[in-house]
Amino acid sequence: MRPWLVRIAFATWLVLCTVGAGTLMASHWYTLPKPSPSDVRVAAQLERLRPDGAEWFAAHVLYSSCPCSVRVLDHLFSSARPKDVAEVILLVEADAAIEARAAEAGFPVTVVTPDALRDDYGIEAAPLMLVQDASRRIRYAGGYTERKQGPDIRDLAILESIRDESSHTVELPLFGCAVSLELQNVLDPLKIKY
Amino acid sequence: MFRKIVDAVVLPSEITGFESDYLARMNRVALWFFALHLPIFVLVAYFNDTGPMTAVALTSAVLVGPFIAYFTFKNPRAISVSYGITAMLMGGLLVHFGQGPVQIEMHFYFFALLAMLAMFGNPMVIATAAVTVALHHLLVWMYLPASVFNYDAPLWVVAIHAAFVVLESVATCYIARSFFDNVIGLEKIVKSRTAELDARNEDMHLLLDNVQQGFLTLDRTGAVAAERSAQVTRWFGHVDAATLPELIEGVDAGFADDFRMAWEQVEEDLLPVECNLDLAPSELVANGRNIEVSYRPLGPVDGDWTGVLVVMSDVTSQRERERLESEQREVLHLLDRIMRDKAGFLEFFAEGERQVKLIASDEIEDRVLLGRVIHTLKGNSAVFGVHRIADRCHEIEEAMKESGGRPPEALRAGLDEAWTRLRSSLEMIVGDDDNSHIEIEDQEFRSVLGSLLADVPREDVAREMIAWRLEPTRRRLTRLADQLERVATRLDKRGIEVQLEDHGLRLDAERWSGFWSAYVHVIRNAVDHGIESIEERRALGKDGAGHILVETAMESDELVVRLRDDGRGIDWARVRERAMERGLPADDRADLVAALFHDGLSTRDEATDTSGRGAGLGALAQAVEAMSGRIEVSSAPGQGTTFECYFPRRVLSCERPERYLAA
Secondary structure, eight states, rough: OOOOHHHHHHHHHHHHHHHHHHHHHHHHHHHOOOOOTTHOOOOOOHHHHHTTEEEEEEEEEETTOOHHHHHHHHHHHHHHTTTEEEEHHHHHHHHHHHHHHHHHHTTOEEEEEEIIIIIIIIIOOSSSEEEEETTTOOEEEEEEETTTOSSSSOOHHHHHHHTTSSOOOOOOOOSSOSSHHHHHHHHHHOOOOO | HHHHHHHHHHSSOOOHHHHHHHHHHHHHHHHHHTTTHHHHHEEEEHHSSSSSHHHHHHHHHHHHHHHHHHHHOOOOHHHHHHHHHHHHHHHHHHHHOOOOOTHHOOOOOOHHHHHHHGGOOOHHHHHHHHHHHHHHHHHHHHHHHHHHHHGGOOOOHHHHHHHHHHHHHHHHHHHHHIIIIIITTTHHHHHHHHHHHHHHHHHHHHHHHHSEEEEEETTTOOBBEEEEEEHHHHHSSSSSOSHHHHHHHHOOHHHHHHHHHHHHHHHHHOHHHHHHHHSSEEEEEEEEEEEEEEEEEEEEETTOOOOOEEEEEEEEEHHHHHHHHHHHHHHHHHHHHHHHHHHHHHHHHHHHHHHHHHHHSSSOOOOHHHHHHHHHHHHHHTTTTTTHHHHHHHHHHHHHHSSSOOOOHHHHHHHHHHHHHHHHHHHHHHHHHHOSOOOOHHHHHHHHHHHHHOOHHHHHHHHHHHHGSEEHHHHHHHHHHHHHHHHHHHTTOOTEEEEEETTOEEEHHHHHHHHHHHHHHHHHHHHHHHHHOOOHHHTTTTSSSSEEEEEEEEEEEEEEEEEOOOOOOOOOHHHHHHHTTTTTOOOOHHHHHHHSTTTTTTTTTTTOOSSSSSSSHHHHHHHHHHOEEEEEEEETTTTEEEEEEEEEGGGSSSHHHHHHHHO
């Protein structure tokens, strides 16, 4: 092979790989956005999802195509849930299997599209847990694990901590997937991950 | 500082054969290593539900680079560098496909791979990998700044993250460089050291080729090292010699034999090597050059010797200078002798000249007669202090004894040359030999004057005055006494009392010169054989010093020249033994006296440069016989010996006054 051709080939490879790996890094490292507790859209939608008579209310925003969300779902379906907390699943993109398992586990499920989640709820990433107290105040809006891909899902501990007024609850970062198309385009312009 | 860092990271451009082979092997292994990432990553993606097909596509894409490098790059180091980039890209893929509970552990891949890259022995590979990582972080930061400081991580957290990567990169770079310098670059180090040694050897050769001394070394077995100074080859030629004697044998066999004997002592190792080397010969002659040889043991200061350094120096000019100085001293000494006894010296010189001519030519065919002439010349030369001639004569005698034949031509020519040089040195003195004047003692003058005043007949006065032309025997006796003293001094027998009795006799100097020349052997025998050492004499109850009487006298109408000593006397039993060994008659005293004058018979076992060859008395006998004389010897053990030479009156000078009247 001619030397100049080799150089071009190698340089092309280097550039492509650098860009590709860079986007992968960005998609993994980027801090996924959480909704603001003061966002009226979130409060309005939660009010719509909240069962009547519930004092403590938790909404699990999970994305059926997101591995992290799937792990949270598995956890929700397999763990003993608190009796005094009304819990619902806001599932992004319909998934019959998940819905069936949720029904079996006693979780009400509301399916939304990514666009609706972004427009109506102001949420662009999952998995996200939202907790309201009896006064409709959002007491928690954050992730489930202390670190990325962490095996210890902290939802039960977080719910207990919030209800125990004496303890301080730390909001965990959101480790997971971009849900909105805009965010996905930003984080994965080469469409490797999404 | 920056320069040092660059020098540490960037290897020297030269790639040795060893490095090339090593990198070819390692690059091949590494390519297989990265190729195996494909199935592994597919499995990881499968189990983590991160897309096996995506793993196939992305891993294959990353593998394109190393394959291009491996199959197209000429420089093996460039291939290794491409592997540095590949390793970091593979790490990124692993973290991506390893999403799940162990995703964080997948990051160890980066640190493991950074360490593994050290096996290429090239800091640039590690630096490239680190730069690749840094570049990705930079790009991501530029694209999405929040991603680097993800989840609100403070700057110091990011700094710690980067510090670990930098720390490992620096450490592995150091390891890689050390690996290169000390293992991969070993060939280069050896080459460099070899070049240094070659340069030093070249310098050493230059030195050895130009130095005027001969240097060579011997190991403990005596083997000669191949390295030696060029002077050694110039002296001894291109000899394929294993030992020093073999090297030198061709030019000086005697030296070679002596060295062999000395080296046997060295090998026996009974004495310190320095002592044994002192026994080795210290000078040789190579093609007319005098070579001084010294030996120095080699080895650690406080350890055993490992070899011997042989240093050879050409001392020809030094020896020549010493010879000239010696001859100069000899000439000065001879001048002193001449001042004291010019006539005696001139006579010796004239006689010596004649003898040298006889020796140098083939005039004397009889070996015995030739031996007598040589021995007489040697004795007289020693007595007059002309050692260069005495030494040459001694050499000739030794050669004759060894060969049993006539002396070698070279030695005779050497004697002639030495004599010529002596004559040249003394030409001014010996050249003005003027015998036209007459020296008389005051007593003789008074005697003639008294005779004239007393009206003694004119013929008697004339005879008395004619006798003035003869040499007083006292002069001869005095000369003999001087000779005796010198011999005694040389033999460390100082203090011998010499009594001279001339009885007013005069003899024709020219006619009697042969006799007096040979008579020196009697003097030498008396001192060397007769007179005991002072200690020996005291032990025997004798005086400390010996006594010798030398006289000339007229007895019963015969002239007698007598020498009597009070020494140990002749060992007649020994004379008989030696006579019988030679098949000579040894029945009575007369036979034994006759044997004394037989050539080659001596009571001594070994000849010295003074006596012991049995040639001197033979020469005397010949001289006495030539003057129609006879010799009588009487000796008693412990009491001394008397040698008496009798001559008839007719051989004395008999000039008549009438001859002068006619003139």
